[in-house]
Amino acid sequence: MALVLQEVSEDSEPLQLMERALGVRPLRAVLQSLSESGKSVYRVDLPDGQAVVLRTSVRPRTFAFTRSNFDALARLGLPVQSVLAKGTTTSGGSFVILNWMPGRDLIHELGAMSQSRITALAAQIVEYQQRVGALPRPARFGWAPIGRSGNLERWTQVFGEAAPASAVNDGTLIGGLRARLCTLRRRVEPYFDTVRPTAFLDDITTKNVLIENGQLSGIIDVDFVCYGDPLLWIGATMAAVAGDVPQAGAFYGEELIRCWNPNSQQRLAIWFYAALWGIGSLHLTDAIADPRRAQSLKAACETWLAIAQGE
Numbered sequence: 001m002a003l004v005l006q007e008v009s010e011d012s013e014p015l016q017l018m019e020r021a022l023g024v025r026p027l028r029a030v031l032q033s034l035s036e037s038g039k040s041v042y043r044v045d046l047p048d049g050q051a052v053v054l055r056t057s058v059r060p061r062t063f064a065f066t067r068s069n070f071d072a073l074a075r076l077g078l079p080v081q082s083v084l085a086k087g088t089t090t091s092g093g094s095f096v097i098l099n100w101m102p103g104r105d106l107i108h109e110l111g112a113m114s115q116s117r118i119t120a121l122a123a124q125i126v127e128y129q130q131r132v133g134a135l136p137r138p139a140r141f142g143w144a145p146i147g148r149s150g151n152l153e154r155w156t157q158v159f160g161e162a163a164p165a166s167a168v169n170d171g172t173l174i175g176g177l178r179a180r181l182c183t184l185r186r187r188v189e190p191y192f193d194t195v196r197p198t199a200f201l202d203d204i205t206t207k208n209v210l211i212e213n214g215q216l217s218g219i220i221d222v223d224f225v226c227y228g229d230p231l232l233w234i235g236a237t238m239a240a241v242a243g244d245v246p247q248a249g250a251f252y253g254e255e256l257i258r259c260w261n262p263n264s265q266q267r268l269a270i271w272f273y274a275a276l277w278g279i280g281s282l283h284l285t286d287a288i289a290d291p292r293r294a295q296s297l298k299a300a301c302e303t304w305l306a307i308a309q310g311e
């Protein structure tokens with residue numbers, strides 16, 4: 001999973017939660033360097049030599065549907081975790097205990113993988129997404145547990161209100177890219193109207209995809225699915241790798257597209273999704289502190305927008 005951050009003290013709540021839920025006193029709990037809003041993830045070592053994962057949240061119902069989601073995905077043949085226990089924390093939050101899966105997030109492994117391994121992974125993940133896409137469709141779009149519905153009436157609402165046709169370039173780097181993105185969005189809107197609320201795993205980009213020895217070992221942290229256009233996941237993945245592993249990441253993105261085999265309108269949507277997520281990442285990147293990453297993201301966004309303009 002993630003890299004080790006720190007070991008917690010023996011009288012900490014994580015160890016107490018584990019002892020209460022499993023009936024055994026863990027040897028240790030190590031907080032992982034994973035940053036999520038209101039969540040913490042621990043690797044917990046047990047006396048029998050096994051390791052498990054403890055995830056905690058300040059919210060009381062964060063993991064209310066985790067077991068049912070994982071069970072549904074496991075029935076589809078996806079390599080997901082099993083829920084060993086769940087409950088509430090003493091502070092009113094929630095927790096879930098899962099089996100430990102070996103490996104590291106794809107972002108840490110992609111640069112060392114051969115092209116043949118990357119191709120195999122792309123085909124495997126696309127197949128898994130297509131299995132998820134066969135789940136029953138709900139009435140609305142957005143994020144929800146499997147078997148439930150999102151709260152959006154139209155797919156385009158996921159991206160907020162469209163900018164007016166009069167939107168202009170303000171002269172800044174981000175502003176220039178956003179102006180071009182707004183133009184592209186107007187071209188893609190007719191395609192958005194054809195999208196149906198299809199289930200897909202939106203958060204298995206370069207994180208939550210565990211790789212061990214160059215091969216997929218598991219998929220983690222899928223408490224929800226997104227109902228909409230699965231191609232959003234391809235674009236988001238392309239943006240996720242653009243700033244950190246641009247060469248290997250670009251090939252992975254190309255292979256995802258090749259394996260999905262989208263039509264011309266779907267390809268246009270992929271460029272929109274990639275540029276949208278890439279511009280968002282560029283906005284959050286300190287161009288002075290990390291000029292290489294900023295330049296890589298900028299170049300990728302410009303490439304995607306240029307390709308879209310030519311299609």
